Amino acid sequence: MTEIRYYKIGEDRFKISEDEVARRELRVAKVSDDVIQIQEEVHGIIALVGATSSVNIKKEELKELVKLVREEFGWDI
Template structure:
């Protein structure tokens, strides 16, 4: 079984309260030859999990995502 490689393409911190800072990481993982997974992890706050999921991605993170899928995952037809 091939090793699963998670590649971090972005991170930042933001203030929740005077005392608490949350940390966010955005990672991409190759699931198969035609499928990737973009995962956003937020640490430091309590979140309610629902049926809807979304990932916030910044412009520079999108550029990094495109670079990673080309260079690391071999997707040559991404522009």
């Protein structure tokens, strides 16, 4: 099985209450020649599990994502 390598394209922290700060990290991996996976990890928030999933991407992170898939994954976008 091929090892999937993750590339970090974003990271930040934000205040969610008086005493708690959450940490967010955005990563991308090449799953196959025509599929990438974007993961957003948020630590510090108690969350409920739901049936939907979303990833928040900032403008600078999107620019980094496009650059990464061109240079590292060989995609012509």
